[in-house]
Structures are given as C-alpha cells and as structure tokens.
Amino acid sequence: MAHRLLTSPNRLSARFAFIFTISLSFTYLCYSIISCRGTIMTNSQTNSQAYDDKRCVTNKNAGGKKLLGKVEEGCTSTFVDVKEAQRDGAGGTSATGSSRGEGKLSKNISLAQKYGNKKLPNALIVGVKKGGTRAVLEFIRIHPDVRALGTEPHFFDRNYDRGLDWYR
Numbered sequence: 001m002a003h004r005l006l007t008s009p010n011r012l013s014a015r016f017a018f019i020f021t022i023s024l025s026f027t028y029l030c031y032s033i034i035s036c037r038g039t040i041m042t043n044s045q046t047n048s049q050a051y052d053d054k055r056c057v058t059n060k061n062a063g064g065k066k067l068l069g070k071v072e073e074g075c076t077s078t079f080v081d082v083k084e085a086q087r088d089g090a091g092g093t094s095a096t097g098s099s100r101g102e103g104k105l106s107k108n109i110s111l112a113q114k115y116g117n118k119k120l121p122n123a124l125i126v127g128v129k130k131g132g133t134r135a136v137l138e139f140i141r142i143h144p145d146v147r148a149l150g151t152e153p154h155f156f157d158r159n160y161d162r163g164l165d166w167y168r
C-alpha cells in the first residue's frame, strides 16, 4: 500500500537504496567468508606446528605393551623435541650439522626402545568405581608430555599374578 503512494523519483531512489543495501550485504558476506577462511587456516597451521613441536615418536616395538605414565626426555623418553632435532638436522645454522641432529633423534629413539617400554608408571590414578577416575585421567592426558593407557590395565585387582614384567 505504501509503495503505491511513492512518486516516480522516490521509487527510483528506493530501488537504488535496495540495490545498494543488497550489494553492501553481499560484499560484507564475501569479506567475512574470506577472512574467516584465513583465520581457520592460520589456526590450523599454528596448531599443527605446535603439535609437531612435541610430537611423540612412535615406537614400533610398543604395540600391545602396557605402558602407563610419562617417560622422561633425555634418558627414556619417547617424546623428543622434533623442532630442535629438525633444526639441528637441517644443518643450515647449526654448527654441528645434520649428523648431530640425526644422531640425537636416533639416540632418543634407541633409548626409548631400550627402556621406554619397560618402565613402571610414574603415577597411578586410584579411585573407586564411578568415582570419576576417567575424568581425572582425561584431564591429565591433555598435557603433551603425558602418555597413558587408553584402557584400565586392572593390574592390582585382576592381573596381579602376572607380575611386574606384564605390568611394565
């Protein structure tokens, strides 16, 4: 009803205003999509870099073994500072060159193979059934230096007879 009352110049300006609003909205939408995509890509790159810095070097001999707890870096660690090893390995700025980086990495891996799988846990979470122990574990597991079993080993109640060799 209202638009019928508009005179011709008014209708023209209203049409112009409508088109202008649409194009402005479209531009804003495009800008939002592009900037949002950039942010996601930047975040994922940062996360992946952060993850790479403290990457767990998987031990091929670790399959099926029960390991609970953190393994110390430098002596029994399966966690190595990948960034540092790569930087040394690149040899560009390092005075010692690539052999030092590779040697460091392989030394860590060999030490982990020698000791890492056979270590008793550094910490135990003890609790009654339905006491929230799983939640405690999941919170502690967030820390990048913590390695923990996915399932409960039930060593003390069901598998004690198997001995410490089984438990390690």
Ligand SMILES: Nc1ncnc2c1ncn2[C@@H]1O[C@H](COP(=O)(O)OS(=O)(=O)O)[C@@H](OP(=O)(O)O)[C@H]1O
Pocket: 127, 128, 129, 130, 131, 132, 133, 134, 135
């Ligand atoms: N923060 C906090 N506050 C209150 N309740 C919590 C909390 N964290 C875990 N839960 C509840 O604990 C129940 C699981 O406990 P457990 O992980 O020990 O379970 S299990 O015995 O190992 O199966 C489980 O209860 P149910 O959902 O009734 O099974 C969880 O909901």
